[in-house]
Each structure stands twice: as structure tokens, then as C-alpha cells.
Amino acid sequence: MRHEIRFSGYGGQGIILSAVILGRAAALYDNKYAVQTQVYGPEARGGASMGQVVIDDEPILYPEVARPDIYVIMSQQGFEKYGARAGEDAVMLIDADLVRSRPGCRCYEIPATSEAKGALGREIVANIVMIGALVTATGVVSREAIERAVLDSVPKGTEELNLKALKRGFELGERA
Amino acid sequence: MRHEIRFSGYGGQGIILSAVILGRAAALYDNKYAVQTQVYGPEARGGASMGQVVIDDEPILYPEVARPDIYVIMSQQGFEKYGARAGEDAVMLIDADLVRSRPGCRCYEIPATSEAKGALGREIVANIVMIGALVTATGVVSREAIERAVLDSVPKGTEELNLKALKRGFELGERA
Amino acid sequence: MIAPDWFRGDRLPHIYCTGCGNGTIINCTLAAVEEMGWKRDETVFVSGIGCSSRAPGYILTDSLHTTHGRALAFATGVKMARPEFNVVVFTGDGDLAAIGGNHFIHACRRNVDMTVVCMNNHIYGMTGGQGSPTTPPGAISSTTPYGASEPAFDLAELAVAAGANYVARWTSYHVKELTKAITVGMQTPGLAFIEARTQCPTNYGRHNKLRTVPAMIEHLRSHAILVAKRDRLVAEGEPIPEGAFTVGELVRRNQPAMGVRR
Amino acid sequence: MIAPDWFRGDRLPHIYCTGCGNGTIINCTLAAVEEMGWKRDETVFVSGIGCSSRAPGYILTDSLHTTHGRALAFATGVKMARPEFNVVVFTGDGDLAAIGGNHFIHACRRNVDMTVVCMNNHIYGMTGGQGSPTTPPGAISSTTPYGASEPAFDLAELAVAAGANYVARWTSYHVKELTKAITVGMQTPGLAFIEARTQCPTNYGRHNKLRTVPAMIEHLRSHAILVAKRDRLVAEGEPIPEGAFTVGELVRRNQPAMGVRR
Amino acid sequence: MSRTEFMQGNAACAEGALAAGCRFFGGYPITPSTEIAETMARRLPKAGGVFISMEDEIASIAAVIGAAWTGARAMTATSGPGFSLMMENIGYAAMTETPCVIVNIQRGGPSTGQPTRAAQGDMLQCRFGSHGDYSTIAITPNSVQEMFDLTVKAFDLADRFRVPTFLMSDEIVGHMRERVTIPDAVDIQRPRPLAEGSLPFAAGEDKIPGFAPFGSGRAVHVTGLTHDERGYPDTTDPEAHDKLVRRLVAKVESARRDIADYEIVNPGAETVFVTYGPPSRTVEQVMRDHPDDSIGHLRLRIVWPFPEFALKEFPNAKVFLMPELNMGQVVREVQRHVDQPVVSIPKIGGELHTPAELVRVLEAHR
Amino acid sequence: MSRTEFMQGNAACAEGALAAGCRFFGGYPITPSTEIAETMARRLPKAGGVFISMEDEIASIAAVIGAAWTGARAMTATSGPGFSLMMENIGYAAMTETPCVIVNIQRGGPSTGQPTRAAQGDMLQCRFGSHGDYSTIAITPNSVQEMFDLTVKAFDLADRFRVPTFLMSDEIVGHMRERVTIPDAVDIQRPRPLAEGSLPFAAGEDKIPGFAPFGSGRAVHVTGLTHDERGYPDTTDPEAHDKLVRRLVAKVESARRDIADYEIVNPGAETVFVTYGPPSRTVEQVMRDHPDDSIGHLRLRIVWPFPEFALKEFPNAKVFLMPELNMGQVVREVQRHVDQPVVSIPKIGGELHTPAELVRVLEAHR
Amino acid sequence: MKLVIDESRCKGCNLCVLVCPYGIFREGTELNSRGIVAPVLDRPERCTNCRLQALYGRMLCGVCHMICPDQAISWVEEKPFEPHRVEVEF
Amino acid sequence: MKLVIDESRCKGCNLCVLVCPYGIFREGTELNSRGIVAPVLDRPERCTNCRLQALYGRMLCGVCHMICPDQAISWVEEKPFEPHRVEVEF
Numbered sequence A, B: 001m002r003h004e005i006r007f008s009g010y011g012g013q014g015i016i017l018s019a020v021i022l023g024r025a026a027a028l029y030d031n032k033y034a035v036q037t038q039v040y041g042p043e044a045r046g047g048a049s050m051g052q053v054v055i056d057d058e059p060i061l062y063p064e065v066a067r068p069d070i071y072v073i074m075s076q077q078g079f080e081k082y083g084a085r086a087g088e089d090a091v092m093l094i095d096a097d098l099v100r101s102r103p104g105c106r107c108y109e110i111p112a113t114s115e116a117k118g119a120l121g122r123e124i125v126a127n128i129v130m131i132g133a134l135v136t137a138t139g140v141v142s143r144e145a146i147e148r149a150v151l152d153s154v155p156k157g158t159e160e161l162n163l164k165a166l167k168r169g170f171e172l173g174e175r176a
Numbered sequence C, D: 001m002i003a004p005d006w007f008r009g010d011r012l013p014h015i016y017c018t019g020c021g022n023g024t025i026i027n028c029t030l031a032a033v034e035e036m037g038w039k040r041d042e043t044v045f046v047s048g049i050g051c052s053s054r055a056p057g058y059i060l061t062d063s064l065h066t067t068h069g070r071a072l073a074f075a076t077g078v079k080m081a082r083p084e085f086n087v088v089v090f091t092g093d094g095d096l097a098a099i100g101g102n103h104f105i106h107a108c109r110r111n112v113d114m115t116v117v118c119m120n121n122h123i124y125g126m127t128g129g130q131g132s133p134t135t136p137p138g139a140i141s142s143t144t145p146y147g148a149s150e151p152a153f154d155l156a157e158l159a160v161a162a163g164a165n166y167v168a169r170w171t172s173y174h175v176k177e178l179t180k181a182i183t184v185g186m187q188t189p190g191l192a193f194i195e196a197r198t199q200c201p202t203n204y205g206r207h208n209k210l211r212t213v214p215a216m217i218e219h220l221r222s223h224a225i226l227v228a229k230r231d232r233l234v235a236e237g238e239p240i241p242e243g244a245f246t247v248g249e250l251v252r253r254n255q256p257a258m259g260v261r262r
Numbered sequence E, F: 001m002s003r004t005e006f007m008q009g010n011a012a013c014a015e016g017a018l019a020a021g022c023r024f025f026g027g028y029p030i031t032p033s034t035e036i037a038e039t040m041a042r043r044l045p046k047a048g049g050v051f052i053s054m055e056d057e058i059a060s061i062a063a064v065i066g067a068a069w070t071g072a073r074a075m076t077a078t079s080g081p082g083f084s085l086m087m088e089n090i091g092y093a094a095m096t097e098t099p100c101v102i103v104n105i106q107r108g109g110p111s112t113g114q115p116t117r118a119a120q121g122d123m124l125q126c127r128f129g130s131h132g133d134y135s136t137i138a139i140t141p142n143s144v145q146e147m148f149d150l151t152v153k154a155f156d157l158a159d160r161f162r163v164p165t166f167l168m169s170d171e172i173v174g175h176m177r178e179r180v181t182i183p184d185a186v187d188i189q190r191p192r193p194l195a196e197g198s199l200p201f202a203a204g205e206d207k208i209p210g211f212a213p214f215g216s217g218r219a220v221h222v223t224g225l226t227h228d229e230r231g232y233p234d235t236t237d238p239e240a241h242d243k244l245v246r247r248l249v250a251k252v253e254s255a256r257r258d259i260a261d262y263e264i265v266n267p268g269a270e271t272v273f274v275t276y277g278p279p280s281r282t283v284e285q286v287m288r289d290h291p292d293d294s295i296g297h298l299r300l301r302i303v304w305p306f307p308e309f310a311l312k313e314f315p316n317a318k319v320f321l322m323p324e325l326n327m328g329q330v331v332r333e334v335q336r337h338v339d340q341p342v343v344s345i346p347k348i349g350g351e352l353h354t355p356a357e358l359v360r361v362l363e364a365h366r
Numbered sequence G, H: 001m002k003l004v005i006d007e008s009r010c011k012g013c014n015l016c017v018l019v020c021p022y023g024i025f026r027e028g029t030e031l032n033s034r035g036i037v038a039p040v041l042d043r044p045e046r047c048t049n050c051r052l053q054a055l056y057g058r059m060l061c062g063v064c065h066m067i068c069p070d071q072a073i074s075w076v077e078e079k080p081f082e083p084h085r086v087e088v089e090f
């Protein structure tokens, strides 16, 4: 099954890292294939940043994302630029506090940033919360895989915090 | 009739200028066609300089000199590099004082440099003496044409000297 | 107030990051242009490639956004062909002093009558923060992960040695002084080189313990010492404070110049 | 006597014109190399394109005759990859300061541990005598038929501003001083830049009232003033003689350098 | 009226530029092109123009483009190594639709190669040497007279199509002296001015925008980034890029017939020489020495855009023979367009094919 | 043993270089190649190598060539504008037979164009972009794994043939992340050493001289001028030039079969896609989605020297379809070599052809 | 005269807050529609340019306008803040 | 020691004539087989290097050797000029 997952938000939220972690989880720990891509350039600076992952059980030939089936949106601008045209059969996870609009497709509101700021105490892990929610809400990769990928990718000393954020995300995703 | 004339000597003798003057005479004043070429580059510096002219009644298509039929040689090195392989049916004018060797073809010895130094008082016009001799010895261009070409080409104030040198050349060439 | 009609309003906001000093330096330059009373139709902005070099694209005059490092060579063509134009070059430390170093010294040597404003942020900003020829030794960048090991240029000193008639240095903090320096540079026949040190919060500050825009501005403010003060310290045998750089006018002279309005 | 085995004997006589000073400067450089006791197998000569840049082709070591202006960039690669090599660059004023100006200032900035000998004849010799960035204003060349109108570089000053650890200037007349300066340059870690002013009788002298080789040498001799003397004149407020240029050591310092033998 | 001179090809090129109204020359000397710069240095100041000796070839073409944007006709001249250095800014000129003329007096390459010997080794470089897709115009004179005439033409084409235009000559033609007739004045066609209300990079049917040089009061923004019709950068939209670059290519390629300049001899021939530049003279010599209707000659005065339709003007052709002073460059283009065998006759080292050499090839191929 | 990573193409390229023993990197940043330099800056010092940030791309390749002559495996990486600037010294490397690797992560051109979007617009430039005639090797990976594997291969080919070798990748492959397997060690083939008594530029049957890097005590003179077998300039003798340049071209071109690296699917097919780089993945996708023996695929991993014989491996081919991320570049080479119609499927702007687009073309052409 | 921050341009760098000698700006707290937190005019009545530009006929102070990298600060003609409402507290 | 001019290298610039402090060279007058007029050794016995190199075990003076652009001047071991034949005339 081919999945195309798109992440968007603003610079500094760790959007690209989220995409890399997801791709890593699939490719290294879930025995799947993954291609991760992203948007570069000055346009990606002030405005919305965007990263994508294709995940498949078969080798991925055509590597571009044509029509994402899963969206993770963490800013209003990100929604407008990269989420607004989501297909009806897509699924979108939205950071409820940062995105005012809602898409036409199925949509899970995840309070990732407020959770991160609040219960977890560090806004910076909001993206990890989102990833957790994504995993349980869509099952696109396994929990174990994403855990290992998160641990690979975060700075030394922050492992525990990130795992906590991830688990919190799992819960939010399950409930969604 | 296609003529291919080659001049050689050392730098400072005005070898290239001789070729240009001859070409000019043919192309502008004798109603013929002429292509002048020369050797460039560091190799042309210390050693022998060389200039060539093709003269024809018809437009000159192939512009390179394949086998000169007329040579004007003003130094020993010039002879060795550019004159020694002259064909048997060629004609060579040689500055007798500066070239020790003699070719296998018909050869006119012209004491151009000693004439220039001596009777004319300026070594620098030796090449003009040679040109004069060339014209009367071979008839490749007319006297009038070469006169006008010389006048076009020499520095202001030296016209008389050069004309004198040319005339002296005519005489030497006639006698040769 | 800088008249809004100097800007291509439809292009704003520009692409610069939040807190990037380039926008400030554009302001100062346009204030100087207004001070000079230059007409829009006779003023040409030229630049190379880099964040800084995007500046002409926001100014409503004829503008030539060229290839990386070559702004001064293009500008030389513009100015020599039409000396009646006012030519202003925007450039960055990479554009001017890395790939463009040769055109820099030659424009100074020829002393072509134009104004060169270099937004020196000590980094290649546009490509994401690699070390440039002005990155201070020890500084962290994506190509100097263990701290920069190459000595850095003093751009203003180089301009002096190469022959520019007017050379000054200020920072994006010193908006009034910078405006004044650019104005005097524009008034001086020959090449005026104004180095404007500025903050790149995105690619320089973050990695070098200057995490906020105010921290970067404060760093610029506190490490700038006036040329006169430096000279005094030197004369008195006092040490120059660690990490300090001179600001002010480094040279104003009247050597032969090219392309001066006929 | 310079040991004949430093020369590629089968390549001599070289292509230089009669009386060209380049051959003299090769002698002085090789004398310095002998003084240093460098081994042939560990010494690499690098050059760009020009008459001067043909020099390595006559020296019996590994030698890299590169593209016009780029010698210093190639040499940087050689030296950084193998710091144990002794790297000497021969260059001309055109090769170094026209097309090669950027590599010049960057090599000085990096202070790469090598020796750069510039044969400055104030002209592009190889291409037949066009004006170069060191052609003195007013001088006649084939591209300045009405007299050069551009200001000229002072190459040694530029090297100082750009950061070289050792900078000196002499001429092809001053064979002993030049040899000594090159030797000291070789001994100094970091980049040593030695400008050797020299005669191009073919393309410079002829057009500038220096019709003979001795006249050119005499011109070099008589217009050279020692740095110390210049400083004294300046200090005393005395005028510097018309057309004079300084000779001697301009700088010898010990700033951080790259590629120093480990 | 006109005057007749015995002149070097390079000098004739400079005279052609002056006659065409060229008033800016930025250059850097290189054998065998230097005489062009030297002539311009002597003549331009007296013609009210600017000669400037730039620090290198990159700066030379940059200054030329800068000058061109002030509305001046502007030119530079170089040879292989300098031409290679110009590649980046040639792409910039193509992208910004800057009318300017670049002369390449070709010499033996690769690299420093043979500085004083002729070659035609840069013919594919002038077509493909800068990164990305673009199209320009390349002209190949074979005589001193053409050095004059075709330089004039180069300026007209550059202005008309707003492309950097190449005069691809070589050491033979650049250094030879021949008779040349120089008219007192030549017709000049400057670019169509930018219409009131038009955008500076918007083009009509001919795909060529009007030109508003600096100082016209139009506040034109010129950039080498992918841009919209206003000239503003738009670097991420695939359509913006597609639209711009396709137009840049099409404005030249679709005008191929219009730009084409060639001569055809013996269209009924079975064996057809295809030439450009000085090898055409050897072929002409062979055809004069051995008159024969079965031998044809297509001689290109403009190589790029390639006039493939001209090949069709030899309906009976059985074989095409292509002598070039390189290892076989433009012959590749011929091979793409015809089904007949195409024989490359490469020659490198600096000398023209001799008539005898071509006669031998001729005999082998019919 | 080996390790598996999820890695960016550019990083994989750097890892490939390190694995191949590259110990010198001289570069200048440019999107979208910069991550290669950044990875080398981090990794080389720890591997005992030298990373140096040069003042521009001209200096970068110059330093690389200088380092290569000390015997180090050396590399630089760039994109279009920087590649254009390297053209002169690429010719020098070819002329002096310097083994080195040049990576071009292609982006949209011409000029500054689209810095962050993919293209294959420099494929003819890497073949013809420097002045004069020469031949080199150009490799075109289509995945992150190939960025690793083919970088290793590039170094081997560069050493074996003593040519500058190009890794012609693009923004898509350079920036994408995929799984990559990195072996603990790779086999390395260094140049054959110069035999005792041999001249440094004299070659035997394979046309490739032995290599005596600086410090070998052989006093090698390296020059970009036309030179004899000793390496000494000989710039006016046509034969010296002919001999040298023909050998330089022939050592690569005559080894075409040896160098070739391509994949063939369905040799019996009538409709044949020819691809290189990432468009090959779209074709593979189409062929997986629509299995059909009448559709064939020739996928080149090495484009230059062009393996024209590979086209002959489709004896039933009726039409060749060539999708490229440019206006049609390598397709010109295909057109030279086959009699069948060859359809160029150009796409510019930064995106791959979609499978649907290729399916449409397929339907139109059979 | 009235100082306005153009919220379609401001990127929220707070340099104006830093440099204004009269402290008229305060860092904002709310994300605006562009996702940016623009500063707020805390004590605009202290702005010397607002008050005195009309009187002197030229720009006064204006450092916020000059340093604003985003060309977001300008003055519009409007009912001036009443001078008598100013409390000068240096 | 004996100073020799290698006529296969000398190009006749006469710089040796100019710089020799002992005046041992004189400009030549005859074209040699390479077409060059090489200087002649006028008073070779004055050459300090010829005389004293062996004694001091190192190069003395040698400015002609250093300035000769054509690497044409060298010393060969040979019967030295007899010291007693030297007339020093400073």
C-alpha cells in the first residue's frame, strides 16, 4: 500500500525533521520503503515549510508525491499553502491551536502545541506529539519503529522528553 | 596565375610588413586578389619571423600557402626554418650578407642590408630594398602598385627614404 | 521618512527572514539617495546573488540582479557607458569578497564613480549558512563545524589598499551614521565603499551564541569602536578590545577616478 | 652558482626575448631554493599563463603550468593536500593581478605557506603588450594607445592588506637583494609574496622611451627607493621622487597560516 | 560611398562593429583575438565610445551586458579559454534577453592548447556551453569581408531577437589580410522599444519583448532567476519556468528560416559538402578545380539555429561530407536530420584541409 | 559488514567519496549541492583529509586538480552556475589527464534560474561545455543508493581513464532521503603508476599513460598547452596536436563498451523508453503499473561516452521515447544513431514527468 | 501624525521595540492572521515624530522607521495625538 | 676556474656587460651561427670568481651569472688564470 504523507507548518517547528523521522521509521525499522522529500529555497523561509514522505511495501519507483493521503498541518499558512487542496478521501491531522481553517476531508484536531507547552513543558516537542498522533491515528508505521526513529534523531539528553511527547501523541491519536 | 610568396627573417627586420605591403599592392592597386598570412606566437619571437602572400587574378579560395613559388629570405635562421625546403622551380631572393646557405632553386643574391646601411644610411629600410628587388625580379606586382603600397605603409616623414630604397631595390632586382 | 514610491510595494514583504538586517540597510541607502536628490529614472541599482543581492528587486528603479559575484563588473559597464547615471551596488560578503573579490579590487582600483554597499553578515546566508571569507576565526557555520580556521578579510582595509576614494564602515545598528556615510560616499567622486555589518539571525546568530535578533544587534553595537578611538588606543599603546572592529570613515580622498559624470 | 641540474637543460634556451628579465628572476628564485636546501623531489613549481608563467617549464622538478590567473588556486590544492611539499608560484602582473586577482587576495588571506614570485613587467607580455592593472598611468601599450588612463595597483600593498605574512619588492636589477628576499620569504611560515619588477623590452620598453635593455634596467635601478628611505622622506615631509617605487621588505609577520608543514 | 582596404580579419570585425554603431567594448586580451580589442582601443574613443580593458573575460561580458542595458550596442571578443569563462554570463544574457555580440576567434583546444593555430572546436560549446536550455545565434564568416559584413549582421540579429549573438570565427580568418570594402554607413536595426503599458518581459506572437533600456523610466527589473513578465523572480512555480524558457528557446528556433543564411551550389548533386567558416573555401577551391554537377555544397553562414531544412534542398543527395576544423561537431547536427550517410572529415592541429585531401575523400565516397 | 542508513542523496554522495578514499574536497556552496560540501566539512577532517572552502568554483576545481596531482583522490561538487564557471579548468583537467570527480547536482537553468528545483539541463554542457574537443565520463544516478555506489565508481573511472569524471545528478536525487546500504569498505582501483623509463604522457595500447603524482621523483611537467609525450609544450606542430587530442578523445570513446553501464528491460519491445537519472523511475513505475512486453526500457547509468550500441539491443524497436528534465538534450545523441523515430519528451520547471503523462505519450506513440 | 505598523509587512522582529528611545513599542503577544506576532504601540503618544513633525516640517527621530527591516513603519496624516496628553518621563 | 658564455643559450642582451663590476665583458660585434651577437670576454682575468672561488670555496661576485636571463654564464674547472697576471686597476 502506498502512502503519501505531507507535513507543513512554519520554520522552527521541526516540520522537516518530522518527515525524516517518519521516513526513517518506515525504511529502517518497519521493513518498508520510504522516500522523503521537502521544499527548499527562500520561499520556504519566512512562510510555510513543507516535508513529505512516501511509504510503500514495494520499492518506491516514482518518488514524488502526487496526492497526499495523509496531512499533518501545524500552521495556518501551512494549511493555506499545502493543505487547503487536500482530496476528500485524505486524512488530516491539525494542530488545533495554530490552524483556524478546517479541510473538506476527515480531520483530527490534535492540540499538540498546547500539550507540548503545557503538560510536557517544552513547545519544541509539539512536532513529536503530532508524529505520535499520526502513528496511532493512521497506522502508517508501527509504534516501535517510530520510537526508534525518534530516539535516533533527537539531541542527546532529550530522549526522555521526546519519548514522553511521542507517547502523549499516541494517546491523542488513539482518541482521535 | 596564383603566386605564393614567402618572406622570412628575424624580428625587427619588417618581414611581416613586407608581406603586408606586397599584398596591399596586389589587392588595392593591381586589381588582383591577395591574401596575406603570417606566423604568430612565442616561437615567432626570438627565432625567425615569417609572412606569406598569395596573389592571384581570380578570387582566392583556398587561402593557405601550400608551396611558395617565391621566397624572400633575410636571415640564416629564416632560411633554415622556412626556406631550406623550397621546391626546385621556386625563386629565392636572399639577403646575401645575412644568409650563408643557398637553396637548390634559382636564387638572387640581393645585398639589401648592406645597401640600406651603406648607400641609404638606414638599416631599417633593408626590407624595402628587398621588396623592390622582388618586384623587378619576379613581376609579381607592378612598380606603381608597390610604390603606392609602400607610401601607404611607412611612417610619415620617411616616404622619401623608403621610395629611394624601393628604387634601389628595383635596380638590384633588374640586375639580378 | 523614505518616500514609499522608492519601493516596489507589490514585492513587499520581502524574502528576508525575521530580523534580518538587510532591510535596514536598504532603508539607509534609500535615505541617502533621497538626501542626494537623485531621480528615479537616473538611478540604477545593481547586485549579484545572495540575500543581500535581492535588494534591488524591492526598489522601484531600473535594477540589474546579475550573477553571483559579478555585480561590480556589470555595474562598471552600466556606469562607463552612461556616466550620467547614479549607480549603486548592493552586495554581500560572499558576493563581494568570495567569488567577487577580483571585481571588488578592480572596481576600487579603477575608482569607478559609484557607491557600493556591502551587507556583511559574515556568512553565506542565501545558501544556508556556510563560512565566508569574513567569518571570524572560531565561528561555527555549516562548513566550519569545528570553528572557522581561515583568517578573515577586513573588507574596508582591502578597499583602501585597492584604491577606493571613499571607504567607511558602520553597522545595521548605526542607522543614522550609516545613512550619513553612504551620503558622503555618494558625494565623493570615485568609488565609495561602505561596509555595513549586519545580522543574519537565521544562519549566523543561531550557531554562534547570538540566539536572538536583539543579541546580534547588541553585539554589533558593543564591538564597534570608532576609528579615532582605535587610533588613540594604538597611539597610547593600549590594547584593542577583543573582537572589536572599527567603524567610521576609513578614507576619503580625491585620487583619479573613472566614469565621473561628464 | 646555481646547480645546472635545477634546469631542464634540453628546454634551454627558453622562449624569452633577448634581455627579458624573467630569466634573471628564475635565477634568483633557484638560488634561494638552493639556499634553503630544498630537495628537488619535494619542491613543486606552479604557474598560470604568460611569459613569466612559462618559468616552471624550465625547472627540473614536478611543475604545474595551469590556466591563466589560477596558479594560486591550483597551488593551494597542492600545498593543502601535501603540506610537506615546498610550493613556489611564478606569476606575472596580468596572471596574478588581472584575471588572477581573486586568488591572489584569497591566498594572502589564507596565508597558505608558499612562496609567490611575481614578475611584474607592467604589461601583458605574452599576448603582445596590452595594458595591465600595473601599467603606470600615461604609459603606452597596444590597448592604451593614448596613454593608460586607469589607476594602477601596488601589488605589494595589496598583499599586505590581504594578509600575507611576508611581502617584499625588488627588481631584476637587484639580483642579490631579490635572492635574499625570496629566501627570507621561504623561511617565513605563511604566504610570502615577492614582487620582482622586471623589464619587458619587447612589449613595454619599446613604446615607452626605454628602447634598450640597459635603459630599462637603469630605469628600475634609479626609480627604486628603499622602504626606509621612503618612510624617512614621508616623516620629514619631503616629496617622494616622481615615479619612484619602494623596494625592500614591506611586511614580515607571524599571523596564523594554513598548510604549514606538519 | 565606401572605402576599400587591405585589412586583417580581426580589424575588419572591429570596423564592422564600429559601423554598426557599437559604442562599448569590454575585453581582455587573448590570442588570436587581441587585434579586435586593440583596434577598438584605438578607434572607439574617437567615435565617442568606451573601450575598457576588464580584469578578465567574466568581467568583460558582464560589463558588456551592463552597457547593453543602458541601450548601447556592446561587444566583447575572445578565444577558447576566455569563451569558457564567459559561459555563466552568456546564460545570463540569454535569460535576460540582453542584446550583445560576443566574438570568438577560435584556436586549438582543449585548454590552452594551440594559442596561435586555428580551429572550429567551440561550435558545440557556443550552443550548449552554459548550463540549462537556451538558444542563441552563431555566425561563421569565411573571409575578411565577411568579418565586416557579418559583424554588422550580428548586431542586428542580437537586437532583433534580443539574444547574445556569437561571431564564431577562427585564427585563419581573424589573422588573414584581404581586401575589404567598407561602406560609409550601414543600416541599423535597433530592438523594438517596449510599448507603453506592456510588461518588460511579455512578448507577443514573435515571442520577443520590447526593450526598455535603463533610463527609459520604466523601472525594469532584470534578473537571471526565473521571472514573470514583469521581470520579478518566480523560482518555484514549474509553469513560470516552463513558459519563460520555452519562449526563450522558441523565439530563436521558430525563427530559424528567418535567421538562416546559407549558400547552395548544385542542388541536384549526389555528393554534398556541408561547411561553415574557412573549410568552405577549400571546398570552393575543389569545386572550381574540378567542376562537376554531382558535387554540391551547402555553406552555412549561420550555424545556430541550425537550418536543417537547407539539407533538404539537395533532394538527390546520397552522402553528405562535412569537413570541420575539429573532431566532428556540427556534423552531429547534420546526422540528426538526414537519413543518408554523413561523413565527418575532422581536421585538427591548425591547418585547413587541403584541396587534395578533400578530393581524396570525395573519391572515396562516390 | 555494512550499515544501513536513511540518508539524503547528497550525503550519500559524500559518503561514497569518503568510502572511495577521497581525501581532498575543495568547493563553494551552491544550492542544491551544498549538503555534499557540508558533509565533507564535517567528515573529512576526521578521516585525515582536507576540506577547503575555496573562493569560487574556478578555484575549487583548480585546487582539486592541484590536489589530484599530489596523488590524492579529490572531488568538488556544484550546480549549474558553478559548473559553468568550471568549464575552463575542466578542459585543463581533460588536457592534462588529471583524475578527479566533479559532482553537478543539476537545477533549473539557464542562469540562476530555479535554484531549488530539479533539472537535467547540463547534460550537453558536461559533454561540450569547455572549448575544444575532448571526451569525459558522465554518470547519472537515480536513487540515494546510487548516489553512494556511483560516486565510488566515478572515482574508479576517473583514475582508470585519467579523466575528470562527472556525477550528473539533480535536485530530486540529491535532496531526497532513502534507505542506503554502506559497506564497510569498497574496492579501490588507483591509476596505473608510470613505469620506469616511460614518458609521463606516452601511452600504450589503451591510450592511457601511467601516472606519476608529484613527489614521485619524476619531475613531471604538466601543462594545458599542446604537449609532447614528455609533457613539454609543442604548440605549433599540427601533428603534435592531432596526436595528443585524438588520443585524449579515443582513450574514452574507444572504451565505450567497457565503460558502459545500463539496464535493459524487454529487449523485444517495439516502443522503447530511453532514460537516465530520475525519469527512469517514472518509466519503471509505468512499466510496473502497466506490464506489457511491447514496452522496453533502456536506462543509462552512464550517459557519456554514449553507448550507442545499447540502442541496438532493441531489434524490434519502432519508436524511441525519451523523457528528460530539459528541452531535449541526450535525445539528440539518440537521434544520430537510430533510423526509427525518436520522440523527445521534454519537461522543465522542476518536477518529474508523472506516470500519467508518460502513459499518455505511450498511447500516442503506438 | 500617527505612527502605523503595517501588519502585512511586519515580521515581528521587535527591533523597533529595541531601538525606540521613547519606548513607544511593546512586544506583542498575539499571532496575527499571517502567523506573526507584531509589536503593539504601547505609548504612541510619546513618539516625537508624531508630535512634532508637523511643527518642524521634517522627520524627527525616526530610528524605528529606519531600522525596521521590513518597511513596516510609517506615519500617516491623521488627527495628532493631543500634545497636552503627553506625559514626558525621561 | 674559467668563466664561459654558452653561445647556444646567450641571446646577446649584454646585461652581463652592464653589470660586471670588473668590466670583464665587452659587447660583441660578430653574428654567430645562431644569428646572435654574443659579448666577448674582454678582460677575463679580472673576474674575481675565476680567481678566488677555489680559494674561498664559494661563489664570489657572480652577478653576471645571476642576472644573465638566459642561463648562459657559468664557470668550468680549468687551469685558472694565473693570479700573477692580474693587474688590479680599481
Ligand SMILES: Cc1ncc(C[n+]2csc(CCOP(=O)(O)OP(=O)(O)O)c2C)c(N)n1
Binding pocket: C049, C050, C051, C052, C053, C068, C091, C092, C093, C094, C095, C096, C119, C121, C123, C124, C125, C126, C127, C132, F028, F029, F030, F031, F057, F081, F082, F085, F112
Ligand atoms: C556561481 C555561483 N556559485 C554559487 C552560488 C550560490 N550562492 C548563492 S548566494 C551565495 C552566497 C551569498 O552570500 P553573501 O553574498 O554573503 O549574501 P547573503 O546571502 O549572506 O546576504 C552563494 C554561494 C551561485 N548562485 N552562483
Ligand SMILES: Cc1ncc(C[n+]2csc(CCOP(=O)(O)OP(=O)(O)O)c2C)c(N)n1
Binding pocket: D049, D050, D051, D052, D053, D068, D091, D092, D093, D094, D095, D096, D119, D121, D123, D124, D125, D126, D127, D132, D200, E028, E029, E030, E031, E057, E081, E082, E085, E112
Ligand atoms: C582565460 C585566458 N584569458 C586570456 C589569455 C591570454 N593571455 C595569455 S598570457 C596573458 C597575459 C600575461 O600577462 P602577465 O601575466 O603579466 O605575463 P607576461 O607575459 O607579461 O610575463 C593573457 C592575457 C589566456 N591564456 N587565458
Ligand code: SF4
Binding pocket: C015, C016, C017, C018, C019, C020, C021, C022, C051, C052, C121, C125, C126, C199, C200, C201, C202, C203, C204
Ligand atoms: S538567511 Fe540571513 S541574510 Fe538571508 S534573509 Fe535570512 S537573516 Fe537575512
Ligand code: SF4
Binding pocket: D015, D016, D017, D018, D019, D020, D021, D022, D051, D052, D121, D125, D126, D199, D200, D201, D202, D203, D204
Ligand atoms: S614579451 Fe616581454 S615578458 Fe615576454 S619574453 Fe619577451 S621580453 Fe619577456
Ligand code: SF4
Binding pocket: G005, G009, G010, G011, G012, G013, G014, G015, G016, G017, G038, G039, G067, G068, G069, G070, G071, G072, G073
Ligand atoms: S522593526 Fe518592523 S518588522 Fe520588526 S517588529 Fe518592528 S515593525 Fe515589525
Ligand code: SF4
Binding pocket: H005, H009, H010, H011, H012, H013, H014, H015, H016, H017, H038, H039, H067, H068, H069, H070, H071, H072, H073
Ligand atoms: S647576460 Fe647572458 S644572455 Fe645576456 S649577453 Fe650576457 S651571456 Fe648573453
